[in-house]
Structure formats: structure tokens, C-alpha cells
Amino acid sequence: MKLKSEIKPAEPNPDETRQMLLEAAGEVFAEAGFRNATVREICRRAGANIAAVNYHFGDKERLYSEVLRYSHGKTLEKYPPLLGLAENAPPEKKLRAFVLSLLLRIFDTGPTSWHGRLMAREMIEPSAALDSLVEERIRPMAAQLSKIVAEILNRPVTDECVRLCAFSVVSQCTFYKHCNPVVMRLFPKQSEMDAAAIEQIADHITKFSLAALKSFIEKKR
Amino acid sequence: MKLKSEIKPAEPNPDETRQMLLEAAGEVFAEAGFRNATVREICRRAGANIAAVNYHFGDKERLYSEVLRYSHGKTLEKYPPLLGLAENAPPEKKLRAFVLSLLLRIFDTGPTSWHGRLMAREMIEPSAALDSLVEERIRPMAAQLSKIVAEILNRPVTDECVRLCAFSVVSQCTFYKHCNPVVMRLFPKQSEMDAAAIEQIADHITKFSLAALKSFIEKKR
DNA sequence: TGACGTGTCAAACAAATGTTTGAATCTTGT
């Protein structure tokens, strides 16, 4: 990583605190939700003073907005929607890539693992920041998936059936996250979400969905 | 100077207040979540005094437990898992009944509509009350669905494939609830969840799932 | 009737928490 020409590790770097706050806030917001999260805990983890949040972000709510945008950008950068697959690849392969990338994004265990939980919380308690996120980030991805599904179904992307089928695909991915507490209690053994498990689930979802999609194919007339 | 001696606004019905508190608390908890919900707002809607919650339930947390159990019992009573379908009905019909009943329970718009949101919140922030709920209520329903799927697949209920397929079915139902904020923003027009829309979605999910399940059928050997 | 238990009420209490403040410290440009 490259920084400014001067290197002052021990000294308080102006952007250092801001960055630490973003990361710490992401963790805390993901763990506790917006309201439950306390500015004091965020600052404690960031090694910053209590007044730091208000100084750098104005207030708690604007900090949250920045965190949401920051985190989503970071995971999308780590796991692009088609994982670098060529645009002219067969739609079946693109579907699998889409499913796998979505799962990887949701279950990312890296230092940015809070993105998944953050989004899950937005689903239940949407904040003002969700509107722009949907328009700028999610709608393009939805269009991408619709195009893949439409291609498989041999139907126009505006077809109602395409929309419903795209939902059916996405739903299977989000399920393991959104219903994790129940899944974990029902099957404690199989609930470890390591790389192998994610691959297995991606395989199942792709197989399941492709089989279903075949029955919806519009024969050319 | 006694102001109250002349007026008698509320008759002292012992269980009346308690019941009103349960209903009001369900609403408020569903809207705001456990932490965000305030005892003051609950009591205001119930037409009760601020001290009523502590008097009748001890504290806010025990009130929440009672609400969760109460609401789940009420919706399950309203929409039984198979909607009164005969046990010996063909598994395809039972699958559709299961899907429809789950959707109806999730999207119930009656006076108990908050149950769906309540459960959605439990998925993200499980409370202590979830453990017993899963064991007593959800596990039997999961077993019921597994049996139906196993029957269709001609596989043993313990088969890994049965579990994954059952998840695929349930996930499509819960999706419209758990991802409602995004769905609503993506397609504002089609997001009205009236009876007709629910029927349509149930049809799609059943068709989609049955087509997929067929490809997983274990040929007898 | 009159004491007792139940339920309700307004007010107060105590703790948590977002935000502000004013001084102290550090960085930067000249």
C-alpha cells in the first residue's frame, strides 16, 4: 500500500483516525445494529476519542451512511458479480458465477465480513442510505441477472416470468444468511460456512435453478 | 382536592390491560425492534400507564418473550402448515399447500401482521426466546416439509439432497419478506402483497420447485 | 363497614448515550 511521501507511523495521521473509525464502525454496526451500537464503543475500538465521530463525520447517522457505502464498495471490488467471467460465456456458466459471487460476498469471512450482516440489517430496517445503494449498485446487478435468466429462458427481459425466476435464484442465496439463526439451530453440524460448504451450496443452487428454468423455456414460435 | 373521585375512566378489568399490552407491544416491537421500541410508546398505544409493563410482565424483555410466543401461536392457529389438506394427498399438492400457508403466514395483513416482521427481526438478532420457538414450532414444520420433499424425490428424509431442496423451497418464500426493502425499491409497482399477488407467487414457487425437484428424483434401482 | 389485595397513575430516579465545549497538542506553511 502506498501512502504519502512522508511516513509517520506513530504520529496521529489525519486520515488514519477516519479510516479506523470506518472499520470499527462497520464492525460495531454489524454486530449491534445502528441504534444499539454506541459511539463510545466505536471510538474505543478505533482507539480514538469520543468526540472523533462528531468531528470527522458530523454525527452518528452520517457515519453509518459512509460505512454502508464504503463496505459495499469494498466487497464488490473483492467479488465482482461475474468473477471475471467473459461476457460471451454461456449463460449457464454466467449463472453459476453470479450465484457463487453473491454467496462469497454474503459470507465473506475476511476483515470485511461485516458487510453481509450490515446489508441483512438494512433489509429489515432500511436506512436513508439504502435508496442510493439500490439505485447505484443493486439495480445494475439485478439487470445483469435478469439478462442472464432471459437468455436462458429465451424470453424478453421484461417478461414477468423472468423477474420471478431471478428472484427464485437470488432468494436461495440470501436464505442462508437471513435465516442463519434457524438453520444453525436446526442443523448445528452442517452450518459451518467454509469455502467448501459455499461451493457445495453454489452447486446445488445452480443445479436446482437450471433444472427449474428449463421448464420455463419459451419455445420459439 | 381529589380529581379522580368523580370520574372512573377505566374499569379495572384484570386481563384487559395485559392483553392490550401484548397486542400493542407486538406492533411496536415489529415496527422498531426490541431495543428501539420504547415502553412508553407501547403503553401509550395500549392506553395504559407507563408502569403497566413492569407490573404485568416484570420487565421489557419478558414482555418481548411473551409477545413472540403469543404471536407465533396465533398465526399458526390461523394458517396451519397444510391448510387442512388430507395427509394422504399427493405430495405435489401438499407442497403447494405448504408454500401457500408459509406465504400467508409471512404476509398476513390481519391484526397479527406484526408476527412476520417479528420473526424477520429474530433472524438477524436472535433473542433467547428463539431457541424454544425453533424446537417446539419450527423443527416439526421442517420435518413435515422434508417428508414431502423426500416423497417427491424418492429418497430417504436424511438424504443431504432433501435438506438442500427443502431449503430451496423455503428460501423462495421468505425472500419476499426478508428482502422486501430492495424488492420494493426495484419494482415499486409489483410489490403490493395482496391475496392475488400471494397466490401468484405461490404458484410460481411451486412450479419452479417441482420442475427442479423432478431433476433430482432418485430412480429406483 | 373496614381492612386487604389488585390495578392504575403521575412523578421521580438512575443509567446510558449522542453531542458539545474549550483547552491542549500536533502539523504545516512561511
Next chain:
DNA sequence: ACAAGATTCAAACATTTGTTTGACACGTCA
């Protein structure tokens, strides 16, 4: 080196909120 701005700090402030309190009203029963 010095001054001005940027940043950090500890303390205090103001508000929200769960809980408690003590008085009051009402029905019950000896």
C-alpha cells in the same frame, strides 16, 4: 521558530428511557 489551522482530549451537557415509588381508586370478603 512562530503563528494559524487541524486534530485530539477529558469533561460536561442534554436527552432519552427502563424502572421504581408511593399515593389513590376499586372490588372482595370477614
